[in-house]
Amino acid sequence: RHSSTMDKSTGRPTKKKVVAVVGGGLVGALNACFFAKRGFNVEVFESREDIRQAKVVKGRSINLALSHRGRQALKHVGLEEKIVSQGIPMHARMIHSPSGKQSPIPYGKKGQYILSVDRANLNKELLREAETYPNTKLNFEHKLHDWTAETGLMTFVRSDGSKEQIKADLIVGCDGAFSAIRKQFLRRSRFNYSQTYIPHGYMELTMPPINGQFAMKPNYLHIWPRNTFMMIALPNLDKTFTCTLFMPFEEFEKITTGDEVIEFFQKYFPDTIPLIGSDALRRDYFRLPAQAMVSVKCSPYHINDKCVLMGDAAHAVVPFYGQGMNAGFEDCIVFDEIMEQFNEDFSSVLPEYTRVRVPDDHAIADLAMYNYIEMRAHVNSKWFLFRKHVDNILHFIMPRTIIPLYTMVTFTRTRYHEAVERWHWQDKLINHGLMFSSAGAVLVVSFMLIKNPPDVNKLIFAAENLWNRLMALKTSVI
Known part of the structure; x- marks a missing residue:
């Protein structure tokens, strides 16, 4: 068990302020460890x-993708190795075409990967860890009824x-996207709030x-x-895959019978039918309605x-960048770093935390929206794949100058908003470079043609031959 902070002069635990963490989910349980470690x-x-x-276990169960930011927070409380050992490394995206062809797109350099982890198991491990501190008490089945910001008095049912x-002395709201703590914020002036449901x-x-074995x-x-x-699938330790179908609600609602489910999957995901099973698809598609994000x-x-x-109480994000949990865990470590900087003076720590963290969390919320478009559409584009290769080559040649956006977000603790700014700058630089390279190539070819003009008759013959082939191809297609 962990020991609380000791007073060096008396050898007794120091009398510390009371921190109430509302919400015992992933971020709440981890926060409890951070505050308890400081002796609160x-x-x-x-x-x-x-x-x-x-x-x-009730609640969401979309698989989690643990990456660098989350791992650093877990490392701070001594849990990184344990959680990593319970995850499955994912080194790349595997793109499935309608024909069944599979093409990998690596996430980063060799050795870089994200981890598929089980939400419920991770939550249990964090609660167990929090309970090992003698200065921590876990209270379950306690629903927040009311609280007062001026006095810190809280009433639970x-x-x-x-x-x-x-x-x-301090109330920490970690009670999710529909936070009861945040309701008090909404009653105060100069509090900005926006909530957006996506149509999927x-x-x-x-x-x-x-x-x-894995299918x-x-x-x-x-x-x-x-x-x-789109549909995605993440591996689990029990050798299953959790498949998640993301689709506009109106498309979900069009499918009303088991036969229509099979027809839909035969059209768009034919390679998954024998792996999931026709009977399971017919049954499970109607088990629960599509959930909102x-x-x-x-x-x-x-x-x-x-x-x-x-x-999520501060910044719920859609799950398409795999950063919801990682951003929440990074909240804990950023707050702890600011606590260290301001010697645990809440009157200085809290406004500084807002100043530092808000632009980053807003940036990752926007990136998560963008990445849905990338995952469901851009990965099919040859230009997107070409740019990925260009970015990776330039990163290999100039690792400190050109860093792919995904690498900055997933494999570093570069502040989210700085990663976005750098990404836009790099994108302009690379696009201009490619444009100038193309223009240069055209000039070189033009100069060579002027210097060594080709036989016009041969060019005409080649053009006629190409035209005839195209017409023949068009006729065969029709």
């Missing part, structure tokens, strides 16, 4: 039952209907093992891009020196 008396309040004892009050929903399907290559994030929608932006993240928002 931490109380975690979660409205649901303890998922470690629950027979059925237990599962039996009784109420409990606690006074905290998601549905999860399971691809079972075949003869005890597809496991070390990839599999993608079936179909321009206006919301993007939330707000500012500021704090009220005075009493309350701060983190994770």
Whole structure:
């Protein structure tokens, strides 16, 4: 078990402020570890039952992609190696064409990968770790009823209907996209808030093992891009794949029978039918309706020196950059770094946290929206693939000058908004370079043709021959 901070003169635990963490999900549980490690008396309040004892874990289950930012936060509390050992490395996207052809697109340099991790298992590990600190108390089935920013007084309703009050020096809202803590922020002036539901929903399907082994290559994030929608599949430790179909709600609603499900998959994802199973598709497609996805932006993240928002409560993002959890975990480490900088003075720490973090979280929210277009459509483009190769070659030649956007976001802790600014600058530079290179090539060819003019009759003969072939091809196609 971890020990709390000790007073060197008395040898007793120092009397520390009370930090109330509202929300026992991923970011809330990790935050509890960060605050407890600093010696604060931490109380975690979660409205649901303890998922470690629950027979059925309620809530979202889209697989998580753990990358550098999240790993650094886990490392800070000594959990990186344990969580990494429970994940499956994914070194590249594996693009599935309608014909069944598979083409990998590496995420970064050799050795760079993201990890497919199980949400529920990760949450359980973080709660176990938080509980190893003697200055942490976990309170389950405690729903926030009311709180006051001026005094830090909070009222919770237990599962039996009784109420409990606690006074905290700092309230940390980690209670998700529909945060009860954030409702108080909405009542205050000069609080900016926006919520956007995208027109696409998601549905999860399971691809079972075949003869005890993965049905597809496991070390990839599999993608079936179909321009206006897509399906992805991430590997699990039990040798299954969790497949997630992302599609406009109106398209989901068009499919009303089992036969229509099979027809749809035969048209767009034919290679998955034998892997998922026709009967499973007919059954599971209608098990739950398509779920909505919301993007939330707000500012500021704090009220005075009493309350701060983190994770989805501050910046819910759509899941297409695999950064929702990583951004939430990075919130914890950024806050901890600012705590160190300002000697745990909340009156200085909270406004600085807002100043530093808001532009980054807004940037990753926008990038997540952009990446959906890239994943479902751009990966089919030859220009996109060409640019990927150009970017990677330039990164290899000039590793400090040209860094691909995905590398900055996924494999470094470059601030999100700085990564976006650098990406736009690099994009202009590379596009101008390619344009000038093309113009230079045209000039060289033109000069050579002027200096050594070709036989005109041969050119005419070649042009006529090419035309005849094209006409023949057109006729055969018709």
